[in-house]
Amino acid sequence: MTDGPPTVLAAELIRWSWIGDHLDDIRDDLLQHLQLTGLAVLFGMLLAFPLALAAIRWPRLYAPILGFTGVLFTIPSLALFILLIPFTGLKIWTALIGLTIYTLLILVRNMVEGLRGVDRDVREAAQAMGYTPARQLFRVELPLALPVIMAGVRIATVTTIGLVTVTALIGWGGLGQLFLDGFTLNFPTPLIVGVVLSALLAFAADLLLVGVQRGLTPWARDRGS
Amino acid sequence: MRRIRLGSAAAAVCLALLLAACGGGDDALQGGTQPSDKSSVIVGSTNFPEQLILAQMYAAVLEKAGVDVTTRLNLGNREVVFPALEKGEIQLLPEYNGSVLSFLDPKATATTSEEVNTALAPLLQAKNLVALQQSPAEDKDGWAVTKETAAKYNLQKIGDLKPVAGQLVVGGPPELKTRPAGLPGLKNVYGIPDFKEFKALDAGGPLTVSALKKGDIDVGRVFTTQGVIAAEGWVLLEEDKPLEPAQNVVPIGRTDAMTDQVKNALNALSGKITTEELTKLNAQVDVDKKDPEQVARDWLTQQGLI
Amino acid sequence: MDVLSDLIRWLTAPEQWSGPSGIPVRTLQHIWYSLLAVAMAVAVALPIGVVFGHIGRGGLLVINVSNLGRALPSLGIIILVFTLVGFGVVPVLVALTALAIPPIVTNSYVGMRSVDRDVREAAEGMGMTGWQVLWKVELPVAMPLIMAGVRTSTVQVVATATLAAFVGLGGLGRYLIDGFAQRDLPQVLGGAVLVAVLSLLTELVLGRVQTLVVSKGLAERSAAAAVGAKVQKAA
Numbered sequence: 001m002t003d004g005p006p007t008v009l010a011a012e013l014i015r016w017s018w019i020g021d022h023l024d025d026i027r028d029d030l031l032q033h034l035q036l037t038g039l040a041v042l043f044g045m046l047l048a049f050p051l052a053l054a055a056i057r058w059p060r061l062y063a064p065i066l067g068f069t070g071v072l073f074t075i076p077s078l079a080l081f082i083l084l085i086p087f088t089g090l091k092i093w094t095a096l097i098g099l100t101i102y103t104l105l106i107l108v109r110n111m112v113e114g115l116r117g118v119d120r121d122v123r124e125a126a127q128a129m130g131y132t133p134a135r136q137l138f139r140v141e142l143p144l145a146l147p148v149i150m151a152g153v154r155i156a157t158v159t160t161i162g163l164v165t166v167t168a169l170i171g172w173g174g175l176g177q178l179f180l181d182g183f184t185l186n187f188p189t190p191l192i193v194g195v196v197l198s199a200l201l202a203f204a205a206d207l208l209l210v211g212v213q214r215g216l217t218p219w220a221r222d223r224g225s
Numbered sequence: 226m227r228r229i230r231l232g233s234a235a236a237a238v239c240l241a242l243l244l245a246a247c248g249g250g251d252d253a254l255q256g257g258t259q260p261s262d263k264s265s266v267i268v269g270s271t272n273f274p275e276q277l278i279l280a281q282m283y284a285a286v287l288e289k290a291g292v293d294v295t296t297r298l299n300l301g302n303r304e305v306v307f308p309a310l311e312k313g314e315i316q317l318l319p320e321y322n323g324s325v326l327s328f329l330d331p332k333a334t335a336t337t338s339e340e341v342n343t344a345l346a347p348l349l350q351a352k353n354l355v356a357l358q359q360s361p362a363e364d365k366d367g368w369a370v371t372k373e374t375a376a377k378y379n380l381q382k383i384g385d386l387k388p389v390a391g392q393l394v395v396g397g398p399p400e401l402k403t404r405p406a407g408l409p410g411l412k413n414v415y416g417i418p419d420f421k422e423f424k425a426l427d428a429g430g431p432l433t434v435s436a437l438k439k440g441d442i443d444v445g446r447v448f449t450t451q452g453v454i455a456a457e458g459w460v461l462l463e464e465d466k467p468l469e470p471a472q473n474v475v476p477i478g479r480t481d482a483m484t485d486q487v488k489n490a491l492n493a494l495s496g497k498i499t500t501e502e503l504t505k506l507n508a509q510v511d512v513d514k515k516d517p518e519q520v521a522r523d524w525l526t527q528q529g530l531i
Numbered sequence: 532m533d534v535l536s537d538l539i540r541w542l543t544a545p546e547q548w549s550g551p552s553g554i555p556v557r558t559l560q561h562i563w564y565s566l567l568a569v570a571m572a573v574a575v576a577l578p579i580g581v582v583f584g585h586i587g588r589g590g591l592l593v594i595n596v597s598n599l600g601r602a603l604p605s606l607g608i609i610i611l612v613f614t615l616v617g618f619g620v621v622p623v624l625v626a627l628t629a630l631a632i633p634p635i636v637t638n639s640y641v642g643m644r645s646v647d648r649d650v651r652e653a654a655e656g657m658g659m660t661g662w663q664v665l666w667k668v669e670l671p672v673a674m675p676l677i678m679a680g681v682r683t684s685t686v687q688v689v690a691t692a693t694l695a696a697f698v699g700l701g702g703l704g705r706y707l708i709d710g711f712a713q714r715d716l717p718q719v720l721g722g723a724v725l726v727a728v729l730s731l732l733t734e735l736v737l738g739r740v741q742t743l744v745v746s747k748g749l750a751e752r753s754a755a756a757a758v759g760a761k762v763q764k765a766a
Contacts, residue, residue, distance in 0.1 A: 018516060071727065076693040078704070079723030082711045085305070091314060158602055165604040171300045171309075176606065180299050183610045184272055186431040187514050191611040195604060202602030304714045396699075399712035422551060425709050426699040435618040436699060 018189045026178070030197060033174025036167070037160045037205070039096060044103030044156060051104075052111035053137075062112060069105040077102065077163050081170045095172035099163055103156040110152025114145030143217070150213040154206055161202040165194070175201070264484045265293035269315030271306045272299050273430055274510045274517060275364060275450060275503065279319035281521035282494060283476060289531045290490035302428065303328060304400060311352050316482040321364060322356065323470035325349075325477065327405050338471040355480045357491050359473040360498035364450040366406055366469060368462045374443050375460040382465040386444070387417050395420040396436050397446025398428040406469050407446070414468045420444070450500065452508025474498055497528055534716065538724070541717035552705070554725065560701035561729065564620070565688045568627030572684060575628075576635035577677070584643020584673065585665050593640050597633040605630050605691050613698045623695040630691055631684040638680025642673030678741040685737060689730050693722075703729065 019026070055062040081098045088094040118141050126140045142149075168176025178194030181187075266287055270280035277298055284294045297315055300306045307328065309315050322341045326333045326348070335344045338359065349356055370380055378389045386393070401407035402423060411417040426432035429447040437445040438457065447454060447461070454461055476491050506524055509515045525531045541547065547554050583593050605626045612622035646669045654668045670677075693704030706722025709715070 015514075021516065021519070071731070075723050076690050076704070076707065076726045078693055079707050079719060079726065082707060082719050083716075083723065086716065161602070162604050165606050168606075169301070170305075171297065176604070177299070179604075179607045179610050180272070182614060183431060184277070184299055185274060185510065185514070185517070186434070186614055188611065188614050191607060191614060195607040195611055198604045198607065199599065199602045203599055206598065206602070302712055304712055399709035402709075403713045403715075424699060425696075425705065425712075431614070432618060432699040435613075439618050441618050 013188050014192055015187075015189045018187075019193060022190075026193060026197070029173075029175050029177050029194075030201070031174075032172070033161070033164050033176075033198070033201065036092075036095060036099060036164050036172065036174055037157060040099035040103050040160050040164075041153065041157050043096070043100040044107050045153070047100065047104050048107035048111055051108050052115065055108070055112050056115055066109065066112075069108055072101060073105045077166050078169065081167060085170060092172050094170055095164075095167040099160055099167065102163060103160055106156040106159065107149075107152050110155075111145070111149050114148030114152075115141055117148060118144045146217050147213065150209065150216070154209045154213075157205050157209060158202045161198060161205060165198055263291070263293050264482075264486050265295070266478070266482050266487060267295045267297060267314075267316045269296075269300055269306055269309060269318050270298040271303055271318075272301055273428055273448070275448065275507050276319055277517035278503075278506050278510060278521050279474065279498075281518045282498075282525060283317060283319060283491060285522055285525050285531050286490045286494045287487060290486055292487055292490070302398060302400060310354065310477070310479070313479060317476060317478040317487075320356075320475055320477045321472040322359060322475050323472040324366075324406075325356075325475075326470065331405050333470075336467055336470045338473055341471050341473075342475075349477065350480075353480050354477055355483055357476045357478065357483065357488055358495045359475040360495045362450075362474045362498040362500045362503045363472045364448050364474065364500075364503065365464075365472045367447050367449045367454075367464075369437065369445050369447045369454055369459040370443060370462065371437065371440075372458050372460060380460065380462060382463040383411070383417075383468070384415055384465050385462070386411070387415060390417050390420045393420055393443040394422045394424060394441070395444040395446075396424040396426045396433050396442030398430075398433075399425040400428075401425075401446055410468050414466050450504045450507050452504065452511035456508070456512045474503070494525075494530055497530070534720070537717040538720045541721045542724070547721075557701055557703050557705055558725070558729065561689070561692050561695075561703045561726075564623055564627060564692045564695055564700075564702055565685065565733075568624055568688050568692075569631050569681070569685050571624070571628045572631030572635055572688075573681065576632045577639055580636045580639025580677075581643055581665070581670065581673070584640040585661070585669060587644065590640055590644065594637055597636045600629060600633040603629055606694055606697065609694055609698055618699060620695075620700060622698055623692070623700060626694065627688050627692060631688050634680045634683040634687070635677075636680075638676045638683075639673065642676030642680075643669050645676065646672045675741070675745050678737070678744060682734065682737040682741065686730050686734050689733050690726065693726055 051065060055065050077098065080101065081094060084094045084098055088097065122140065122144065123136070126136045131140065164174045165176035165179060167173045168180050173180065175194045175198045178190040178197075182189065182191035182194065268280050268284050268287070270276040280296060280298050284296050287294050300309065300315075303324070306315070306318065307325075310318050322338065322345055323335075326335060326341050326345045329348045330344070333341075333344055335341045342356065342359065345356060368383060368386075370378075374380065374393075378393075379385060380389075395401075395408070397407065402425070403409070408420075408423065412419075424436065424442055426436055426442070426445075429445075429451055433442070433445045433447065434453055434457075436442045437459070447459075449461065453459075474495070476495065478487070502524070506520050509520045510517050522531065550556070579593065583589050608626040608629060609622045612625045616622065650668060650672070651664060654664045659667065692702050693707055695702040696704030696708040703722055703726045706718050706725065710718030710720075710722060
């Protein structure tokens with residue numbers, strides 16, 4: 001099949017037969033990528049919510065929470081994952097914990113900003129109407145804070161999709177595994193497939209979330225901002 | 226009302242993701258041992274092409290023997306992957322007896338295959354691991370220089386590096402700096418002083434190959450079975466003093482996962498892997514850019530093993 | 532807690548501070564890769580964002596292409612370019628520049644668009660040409676957002692420049708990759724701390740630069756505008 005020894009650095013960019021042979025692996029990688037991202041964002045939201053509420057209820061907590069999470073954010077993702085390995089091994093939890101921490105940081109900030117951004121007048125009107133704090137939160141404040149919160153969810157999701165490729169270095173990388181394979185074999189095809197798919201995935205996720213946001217906040221649409 | 230429906234739709238999607246993650250089947254989120262009456266094995270590998278070929282061979286013969294196989298390949302270097310084996314996150318690893326021995330016991334002095342295997346057995350047993358039958362094939366760590374460098378500094382044997390090390394840049398995996406058979410070994414056994422610079426790249430991988438080709442390093446750490454050495458006309462420096470012990474390819478697995486079914490399949494394979502065959506297979510992946518799984522299976526079919 | 536003492540011991544050991552693999556050299560390499568990438572990104576992204584913002588057309592295209600750029604995985608790009616061109620600094624620069632472009636393009640565009648119509652019309656009424664409006668009116672007003680974009684980019688680039696070590700180059704990422712390979716946890720921790728400190732310093736320094744570059748009157752306006760822009764962007 002091959003004629004003569006080609007050079008070590010492959011000139012052939014996309015070997016379509018490789019893609020055909022590896023559709024199963026690609027599909028598994030894509031699925032793993034989706035699951036890691038989905039779970040990380042979900043856990044992030046579940047954890048960010050109480051933290052955000054705490055920051056609102058006790059405003060003095062906000063600055064330290066923001067500061068601490070801000071510092072965590074500057075830790076290079078690679079380092080965070082590496083540091084978790086001695087504790088959690090090469091299991092999926094290493095990747096998930098690291099990824100969730102990063103989504104947490106983005107989401108807390110946006111949840112607090114969003115909830116704080118709700119007009120005092122609106123809040124006072126709700127109180128005057130006899131809403132309990134819980135009802136007020138869920139029926140009034142959260143819906144109004146939704147645009148800013150969703151902006152955070154969008155950023156967190158796209159960021160996580162990018163980070164999941166780095167988790168390949170600790171064995172749970174979804175599409176990132178394609179990067180490692182391309183690297184080890186010095187062969188561009190899996191690399192190109194990986195880059196294209198993860199970019200498309202991020203783009204699609206972003207569009208999907210914009211759609212979700214529009215669906216959840218129909219009044220914003222009518223105002224036409 | 227629409228809002229509520231969308232909200233519950235979103236919640237349903239999240240729940241589905243979670244359930245899919247926990248449910249599994251043979252999907253990517255699984256790891257660790259799974260109890261079943263059929264033997265099942267998770268085959269791992271470190272991160273260079275020969276490992277991928279060997280692991281795919283193991284996977285193929287095990288599948289043929291009716292074992293339930295999952296592969297988790299290209300996971301990193303031994304420092305990462307061996308602990309995964311110890312923890313049971315993978316259950317079988319293609320290894321090299323001499324390297325594992327010095328990994329587990331940096332002071333080990335065994336040199337021949339028999340000595341190495343004897344010294345290795347109790348160390349493995351203490352970790353609930355066992356080495357199966359070894360192959361004749363040996364893949365040793367080597368030092369390569371380009372033809373031009375060899376001519377310029379008159380280099381044929383490793384000992385020839387001694388007078389000129391200070392002028393040369395050496396490249397290899399980061400662990401080269403600390404592993405006994407790496408730079409410390411050159412110093413202790415050959416008396417080679419520090420090189421001009423050490424560039425941390427990879428173990429005979431694309432970084433080292435590219436850097437050696439481009440002249441960013443003068444001496445590169447390679448594996449003796451790599452196809453690229455012959456393809457590029459590089460000079461593999463002779464080991465004139467014993468630095469490295471025997472390095473037979475040997476499957477190392479978790480004792481509880483190495484059932485008779487598994488052992489028989491792998492032992493039948495191991496006897497047939499020779500250094501020449503392994504080098505040829507490596508060349509097909511390294512130089513011809515063929516897919517490791519395909520290369521492994523084609524060879525096994527030729528040998529009548531699958 | 533002896534992890535902490537190991538870390539401190541590693542950070543204060545004299546070998547770490549001298550020679551080609553010492554902290555100063557690696558920090559300089561790290562800063563060099565980052566600066567180069569941001570400079571190239573500014574050279575490309577700033578004119579595009581400013582011009583499109585001035586004309587007021589093609590904004591959707593600009594922002595969407597820029598978002599697409601944000602979706603590109605840096606590690607993948609580094610490895611891809613490496614596989615095509617081999618060992619050297621090019622793969623890292625390509626990936627880091629690609630990472631730095633989107634925030635600068637987006638912020639420059641939005642910044643230019645945020646100039647009040649009235650202000651622009653007043654300037655035109657005073658007889659300024661298009662160019663003059665751009666330089667003397669729009670750019671200064673857009674400066675806060677542009678600087679914010681450059682800041683975001685730079686901090687992201689500094690944090691991501693750790694990936695240079697993955698393709699055998701220097702920079703602070705070396706401590707992460709080497710420490711990982713050598714099973715030397717204090718080294719990994721040390722590297723992480725150093726990068727975190729560098730990122731924070733970058734953020735602070737650029738914050739100072741921003742206050743110096745932006746005129747006082749605009750600074751207050753821009754704080755309010757930034758929140759408004761965030762909500763607008765979200766919707």
